Structures are given as C-alpha cells and as structure tokens.
Amino acid sequence: MNIAILLPLKEKYTKVGGGAVSILVNTHLPKSKYKKTTHVYGSKVNKPLDTKNFKPLDSNKNFFSNSSYVSSFQKKIFPKTDIIELHNRPKYFFYLKKKFPDKKFVLFFHNNPLDLKGSAKLSDRKFLYENVDSLVFLSVWMKDQFFRDLKITDTKKINIFYPGVSTVKKFPAKKNIILFVGKLNRTKGYDIYTDAVSRFLKNHKTWKGIAVGSEPRRNIQKSKDIVELGEISNKEALQLISESKITIACSSWDEPLGRLPIESASRGSFPIVSNRGGLVETLTEGFSILKNNNSDELLKKITFLAKNPKKLISMQKNIFKKFNYSLEKTSKKIDNIRDSLFEKKVAVNAKNLKILHIASFNQSSNGNLYYSTANKFNIGFTKLGHFVHTIDDKFFLKSNIGNSIYSLNEKIIKNVANFAPDLMILGHTNKINRATLKKIKILLPKLRICRWYIDSISPEFFENNSKILLNNINYIDKIFITSLPSKILSKFKNKFYFIPNPVDSSIENNKNFSNNNLPYDLFFSLSHGQHRGVLKSGKTDERDNFINSLHSSLHQIKKYFISSNFNSPKWGSDFFHYLSNSRMGLNMSRGQYQKLYSSDRIASLIGNGLLTFMDQKTNYNKFFTNKEIIFYKNKNDLINKIIFFKKNDHLAKKYAKSAHQKYHKYFNSKEVCSYILSKCNLIKRKKFYWI
Template identity: 40%
Template sequence: MNSKKKINIATILPYKENYSLEKASAASLWVSEFFKNSKFKNNIFIYGNTNSKNYLTKNYININLKSLNSKFQSTTTEYSYKLAKEIDKKKFDLIEIHNRPLILFNLLKQIQNRFIFYFHNDPLSMNGSKTIEERLFILKNVEKIIFVSEWVKNRFFLNLDLKLSAKTEIVYPSVNKQKTTKKCKYITFVGRLNHSKGYDIFQKSIQKILDEFPKWKSLSVGDEDRRSIYINHTQHKELGFLSHKKTLDILNQSEIAVVPSRWEEPFGRTALEASSRGCATIISNRGGLIETTNQAIILKKIDEKNLYKEIKKLILNNKKRKLIQRNSRKNIKHQVLNNTKFIDQIRESIFPIYNVNFLKNKIKIINLYNQGQKLNHRLFNISLGKKFTNGFIRNGNDVLEISDRDFIKNNKTYNLLQNSRVNFQNYLIETCKNYNPDLLFFGHTKNINLDTIKELKLLNKNLIISQWNEDPVMPDLSYSKQNITNINLYSDSVDHNFITTDPSVLKQKINSDNLHFFFVPVDKNIERFDVFKMNPKKDLFYAMSHGVNRAILKEGTEDNRVEFLDKLVKKISKIKYDFYGFANKQPIWGDDFNSALINSKMALNLSRGKPTKHYSSNRIASVVGNGLLTFVDKKVQMSDFFNNNEMIFYDNIADLSDKIKFYSVNDKLRKKIANNGKKKYFKLFNEIKITKYFIDISLGNKPSLF
C-alpha cells in the first residue's frame, strides 16, 4: 500500500472575520482551536484579512485588500482573485471555505480543486445559499458540507430532499476540559448588548435580582454600535468587549451565566463555554442553543419574569446550583480533541490515497462470497465468509452480503442475448450505487468482470476492493496452480489480497506488494464446544473432502493425505480413530460434522500438499476452536503462534503415532493442552480480531495480527 501523502490545506475565512487574539469571533475561534490539534497542522494555511498583527496562530496568512471601503469595486471579487493566485502558487490539495458561498462560487470559476464548505450561520440568510438552486449547486460542487449544528443543517435542507444529506456532517464548536476554579457570586451575560440577544430581558430581571440579593453582582461582556439598553445598578459592572481569553477568565469566576437570546442562534458558543467552565447556565430554546449542553436550564418563556425566577432559584438553592456547575464541567458535550479527529477523518476521506471513505472508523462493507444456498447451507460451520460478516458487524461496521454464485444460479435465463453472469455485473454495480460501500470484500469468485471493478472505482474513487482466498497455494500441488491463477485474475486490480499461506511462499507468483497473510478465524457462535470438558467415545478425529462443493468423494481420486493416513492407521491399530473422507467413508457436513467432531478427544490437522509455512485447511479452526487436542506437522511452523502446551507438533508419522498413543491415555494432560490451545486461538485469531486486521490494512492503519 502507498504511504499516506501529506494533504496541503487552505482554510479560507470571510474577509470580515478578524483572526486576532483581540477581536476573534466564532468562526476564527472554531478554526484556530481545531487547527492546533489537527494531524495536518503543519500543512494547513489559514487565510483572512485583518489589520492586527497579533494572529491567533502562526500559520495565518493575511490577504491585503484595497477595496474594503470602495463603492466601485467588489471586495469579495478582489479577495477571491487573490486567494486563487495563492492557491495556485502553493498547490493546495484541499480548500476549506468558511461561511461565504460567494467565495466558493468565485473560486470554482477560477481553479480546479476539492472543496469543503462550512456553514456557521443560517444558510437562508446568506448570499449564495438562500435559494434551492444555490444550495443544490453547493451540494454538487463540494466534497463535503459541514454544519455547526443540527439546526443549521435543517435550515439548509428546508424544502430539499434529506436523501441529499449524505455529503454533509455536523461538527460542533468545541472546548477543552477545564480544571475547577474558585467561583465568585457573579451573574454574567456575554454577547451583543441588544434586543436580539435578550439583553433587555437580562436588564429587567437582573435589576430585581440585585435589589433582593446585595451579596451578588452582575457582569456584562460585549458591546453594541447602536446602544439603547443600559443597566444602572451599583452591583452591576459593564466590561465592554473583551478578548476571548479574558472572557473565559470571567466565566471561570462566574457562578451563573445567562444566554436569553431571542435570535435563532446557529449554535451558541457562549452557552457551551459557560457550561464547560462550571457556570450554572440559563439559556433560551432558540436555534442551536439547546445543542450546546445537556446541563443548562432552558427558559420556558423568553421574558424577564421567567429569567428572574430561574436566577432566583439558583441563588436560593445552593445545593442545586453546585450540582449543575459540577455536572456542567464534568459532562462537556463537545470536546476539541474528539471533533478534531472527526474533521481530520473527513479530510482523509476525500483522497484516494487514504483508500476509504469512512467516518468515525465505522465503514460500510459489501461481503461477497458463496453462501451455499444451493448446498442448503451445509457449509455454515466452516464458512469463512459468514465469520467475516460476524466479525465486521461486531467491530461496529455495517455489512451487506452478496452471494454471487447463488445470484447467478437463481437468475438463469433462456434469453441468449442476456445471461445471468452479465446480469450479475449490473446487479453489483447498481447495488454499489445504492449502498455506496467503503469496502468491497470478496472471496473465491471469478464472477466479477475486471471492467466491473474499473466501473466501481470510477463510481467511488475511495472504494477499497480486496479479495481473500483460503485454499492452498503451495507451488508443488497441482490443485494450487489453478488456485494461483484464480488469485492472479484480480491481484493487480484490487487493493489487497489476503491468503492463508505465508506470502514468502509465493514470491514471483502473485503481486506481493499487496499480499497479506491471515489466519483462519474462530467464531464464538460457531466454535462453541469445549470437548476437553466432555467425555468423547473416540480418540482421534479427521475429516477431509475432495472440495467443499462436493458432498461425496470423487471416485478414483486420491492425494498425499490418503497415503499418509494409510501408513498412520497401521501404527495406531489400538486407537479408536474416526476418519471421514477416507477408506470409502464419505465426508460429513453441517451439524453432522459437529456431532462427529465432539465425539473425539483429539484431532489430526493434515492439509493437502506438502506442509507449507502457516497454511492449514480451515478445519483447524473447528478442531482447535472446539477444544480438541490437535496434532500439526512441525514444518507448517505453527510454533510461530502456539507452544507445546497449546498444540502438539510432530516430525513424521512415527513421531505422530507415538504422541497419539501417549495422549490417548493421559487425559489430564491432554485436556490441559487442548484447553490452552483453544484459549490461545481465540485470543489471537478470533473473528473480531481478524476482521479488524482486514479493516486496519484497508484504512492504512498499522495492522496487528498476532
């Protein structure tokens, strides 16, 4: 897999957004806080316009504008033109535009790039997103739209089909956890000192409160150009506009914070910050305010009577006030670290190099394998595809199963111009369009056309496609030659190939750059017996077949396993062995397989072909996973994973026969080793761990198998 390339990101603020320590407002604070913890912070440049030199972060680049006060020249046009030159010069991979649709429209005309658009305010109040056509245009031309609240998102989709929301996410303004601070008897209002922010409501209620409670004081932080509301009281102090840091210091000291806004707040950052700093916070239910915290008191009606009543309750009930403060500080709803990771995942999802379009590490998977419907599901207990589905789901992912062979069989047609294999291509393509998977995971098929794989990757440039194969691939086995051909059919077209043989065995046979080993998994719902606790009547179990699709032996067919067993049974004549697929005793399947297996103390794990590094038929999961003492040839090198107290390794037939005889009469030791073997197998190679290994490789994470 290719290593992750750096993503160079241009973050563009509205030119009126002041990115400075003294005058930063909501969008600037949002950008600076998520920048500081981003894994891409060394490759992010933030653009805006300000006269200040005291920038919030060092990566800020100021765009000087001549048209700021011009009546004859568009400032947005000049800003967009200068940004386009910067972007072209620095070769950015991703452009993030905050809160100005018109800048997006201008840049789309000037440059080709990938865009994320962030809405911090009501889209229906902004030029460029008021109409349905404008909003549909934005949806079509960006990779993602991010809203700062559910309320803002709902406004964007007013009179639009919510099915279009697949390209959108909500990332809330966030704060860091704070230490407990000493509180003063302050009741604090932060915001513009006007009617829309409810400052008049605060004025009327707080004057009554201060008259009744002389030990309490109130503070106002904010300003207003056309001021009409004033609080005249000796216990009240107006602090004017303060820097963000000083405002937070005030909230750290305050017992109660008030946000009685009449305006439909897109989010309500003050409420989040006040609550996180241990204020007992009172809010209205306007806009996104109720999304800021679960600990706030919500006004039943936005008027001075209700606000007065709620403040008074908090003052009089010291116990309740302290509990709200403690819970507010402890249970912060939106934290910077968590949401920074989420934003970085969104960024990663846009680029093919990251190989998957995933969010929060929960992905959508199509698991394509032979479900064996035509075999009446007699392979349920040895089906790796079924175990993979269970593991993917138990890892928190969504899975859609497709059985290619069953589809083709069930959709046969007598139309010479239309066969079921051709129909299957269309079925797979249309299913991918509807489901939009992040990972297409298939095994043991030749039913997917290479052109279909190309089309699927065109549909979703981030789609990961991987194949798996559990059959032997040792070069000396004639059966393996066809199997290697089958793997090679897709090996260069898919992102990953997973096999149950150590990849070193297949040097120069298969594209080794994307070849990975995996161990046959056990599944807690399938390997569910503890034979070491039972009293089996037989000593030694072994089952083989001439292929899982054959219910019976193929007449006249023998391989090295038959020769091996012929020699073995002569040496263990007194051992009660139970062998299937041998000496005209037919293979067994399904529940009959389980019934026979649990009636033996021990099992032989013998695969076709020469013993090969790490390869085993999938029966190893059945025998070890169900608690049978298991014998394995040393040359398979299972000792890389298991020790002599977990599995029995033999050198040759003579050594094997001696060990079978020994353990058949040493039940206590046999049970102990079988128990240890099952525990180790489930620890190392359970269905959850194996499928996480598949996903980690797909996502470009560091995989851990052993």
C-alpha cells in the same frame, strides 16, 4: 494532507474582536494532526492569532469585495492543497469549485443557511448538497434549516459539529457573578438580561452583573448596576466564565449555535438560555431553558438559584462532569471529517472482483479489431482472476433508435444495480450522464470508477479530446492515460496516471526476430482510419510529409507503409499479416507533446518482435535502452539508422528480441491491469516497472 482554510472577508483573525469562526479555527488547529500542513487565509490584520499558519490576503479595503477576496485566495493558495475549507460563506464555493474542480471542499455553517448568500435559495442548497464533499453544521437546527424542502439521499457528507473548548482539570472557584457574553442588542436578548439582572441586584447586594461585548448601533440604555467590559479576548472571556456562577444567553432570535452553553459547561458555570435555534442542543440540565424568554422568567430562575446555593452547586458540578466537548475530541472529529474525503488504502478481496467495463468493443467490426486495447484490458483482468462484464456503448447507441442516450444510461444503471461491480472502468465514452454517475455512487458508495484514455493529450488536440478525457471528472476516481500527465492536467492532483499501452501474448504472439526470411524491411501505419478500413476523408497530418520524404530516401529498403499516399489501412488478420512479415517498424505518433506518449501501435510493433524506431522526444529511453528500441533525433538520423540495421540484421534481431522480452514482461495486460487496481485501492501493490 494539505489544507487551506478560507475565512469570511470581514472576519478578524485577532485575539480581540475575532468572531466565532476565528475562535473555532484557531483553537482547533493546534490540536489537529494536520496543523503543520494547514494554512489559514483571511483579510490582513495587524496582530493575527498566529503568524505561522495565517496567510493574509492583501488588499485595498476601499475596493476589496468578496469576488476580489476570493480571487486573491485562488492566486495565493498552496498548489498541492488537498482540501479547501470554507466557513459560513457558501457563495465562495460556486467560484472556487470552477477554479479547483479536483480539490475536496468542506463547507462549515456557523449561521442559518437560509440567511446566507449562496444557500438561501433552494436551488443553491441543492447544488451545494450535490457538489460539496462535506457539509458541516454547528447544530442540528442549522442542518434542518439547510434541508428544508430538500430531500436527503446521502447522509455520509452531512456532519453535526459542536465546537470544542479547552478544559480545566478542577472545578473552578466561583464568585457571585451573572455573566452575559455577546452583542449588546435586543436580538441577543441583552434588554431581557439588563432588566432582569438589574431588578435582581437590588435585593442581592453580594452579586454582580457583568456583560462582555459591544454594539456600535446600540439602542439599549446602559444600566448603572451592570459592569460592561466591552470586547475582550476569548481567553479572558473563558476566565470570566470560570469565575461566574451563572451565564446567560437569552437570544430573542433563532440562535444557530449554543457556544455559550458549551463554554459554560467546560468551566462549571450554570447556563440559562432561551429555547431558540441551536442554543439548547448542548444542554444537560432542563432548568437551563427559558420557555417564554422574558425578563420575569429569567429573574425568577436566577432568584431561585441564588436562594438555593446547594442546588446550584450540584447542577454546576453535574454539567462540569458531563462536559463532552474537549478540544482534543472535537479536533479529532474535524480530522476524521477530512480523512473521510479520501479512501483508506485498504485492499478488498482482490481474488474475485467484479468489473463493469464500458467502452467500444467494436462489435460491428466483425472481429477486425480483436487486438484493441479495450479487449486487452478484459483479457488482463480475467487473467488476474476477475470477472469482467461489458457494455459496448457505441454499438448500443448505433443499434437503438429514438432516445438512445437515455436508454444507454438506464441500461448502465440497471447493470450496476444487478451486477454490483467493485470497479467500473470507462473507455473513450462521453455519453454517460452526470446524473447517472451520481445515482451509481448512491447505489454503490464504495464503487471505484476509473477511465482509460489512449489518445494524445497534446495541446493542439486537447480542446477536442478533453470532451472525453475530462467528462464528468468529479465522479471519476482515477484516469489512466498513455502519456506523462502534462501541466494542463496538474490541477487535478492524484487523478491522472501514466500507463503503457498493454501487450498480451494471446494477441501479440509473433516473434519476428526469430524469422530469417521476411519480405519487408520496414512497416509503418498511420492511426487515423486504421480502425475503419479507410483513411478519414480529407484528413492529413504532419506525419504524411515526413513519411513521403522518408519513403523517397529509402530506395534500397523494402517498405510497407499505410498512409495517405501509399497503402490503404489494413485491419484484423490483414494488419497482422503485413506486421508479422516485417523486420522493423516505425512508431511515430501525432502531437507536439510527446512525453511517454505513443498510440497503441507500439504494443503491436514491439510485442510482435519488430525492431522499433521511436523519436527520442517520447522519453521512452526511461524504460528501454538504445539496444532495445532505436531512438532517432531527426529524419536524417532515422534514415541512417534504418539503413544501418538493414545491413546489420543480426543486431536488428538481437535488439528486437530484447525489447520484446522486456515489453511482454513488464508492460503486459496483467501488469497494467494490476496497476489500475492498485491505484483504485483494490489491491496492495506499490512496485511497477514504469513508476
């Protein structure tokens, strides 16, 4: 698993001056099982906390805005990244999700979400909740702020995470130190601390007051009684906490996270904190809480502890004993959050799966398209022992007037609720609303949703075809296409998979190679219009010219061509009549991009025992030899090979038989459906002929 962590723009990933985000990331990373495959991206610094994982984003500080910062990250990110983790900058998500729609996103909140750009508005929080894969809040208080006026429907993506701290084995030796760690301002309660501790020290000469932190816009007068150390490293701060008997976090604002109580407990230093925000969530002693949070109350508490050393040591050892936030444990929790974004490859009982198949089953064609790919999938899943329930979306929309798309989506939701499928498989449909898929995921969180797509993904068709192919892609687990996934789809990692066009012996049941008397030598059919019975009006493609030229060059060959200038499309039994009476077939598909692509015609040709010719650009020689499928380089090469096999009928039948046997053995509907189930983690099987 490859992980990219993006720090906030102004975060300094350094030992001194590094903020809470840097501390959390740097301390947990070495304990993660993904430490070798995690990269931390942030603004360039002179001495980063680590040089192995940190990837600086170069910039000119005068011009480096959040937008250019995120853009720089987008360009530098490792291409095979699985998860992008964002810390305390929800606005980054809105840009990055568009650039990386198929990557998983984890968003950590270190501060009040209502104070951050990108989550202050209710509409923004709703969008984040619906689209971020995992929301991590560093306190329950932060989570409650995020979901103010927002209804929670999916708790699985919500995580409360308290940062861990390195532990010490023995209870540390203590000194009479009252420690303050944080910015030296009124918001952090430093004025309360200085007033109370200064008064305390006048009567307790053996004690010291030490403050760690700074404040550029300071307006609190420095106390001569308190030692101010400025900014130090987290390691040095922890050492001071180990030595201190009491630590103070008396913030006057709603502190989002109680980090100081966690660090204090890890070292047995007794924390006293204000009852604000998330400060109190990790406490184990009620005496720690300042209910009124003023200097008189704080003075009273530290005076009591100083006068009752046995009570103090008892409470110190108690919180030390009960400390439950070791780096090992909290790092494992982060890894578990990451793991939860990906389904465990544990197969369910695959003997009796329920499958909901939504596609066009051509109900209005009166059986003319019984050999469609959609029907072959139904047959394949059924042969494997599964129950397939179908919804013909096109027929439904055609049969229902009025708000038919709304009715279709309602029908799908009701079917999912009543049928409770294990797998929902979609064909060439783009009428299912995003809101519908969201409801379905909530109804059945374990439901796998996949799509099959058998049209070309060639660049010249992609803009139009992508309307179906990429429709609601964030809700689709896997997409199966009859092409090798191209570069244009490479950003969708582990989403697209090649499948061959399936053949089924109940449909492709002819063995033309066994027939000695066939009236036609060569069969070819253009795809557009084949399923309509007429060619699309005014539509031609590059194959028409090729076929016209081919036809005129093959005078001695008995041909049956379905194209613009020859025979009109045939379907149903008529289509199979001409197919089954031909010795050879030409399989030629549209598009510049041909890698492993073929229309579903290939299954009809090879599956019925025709010697099949294919362009070598398809790379189908990966699966078949030149003694099974005849590959041609160009038109002249094709003409010569057609004439050759016309004269050598015994070889034509021999090669056709070999291809037929292989296609039916490895590319049959059961095999293709098994592959779909394996990629959807519904069965355990790794080996298939085409991978």
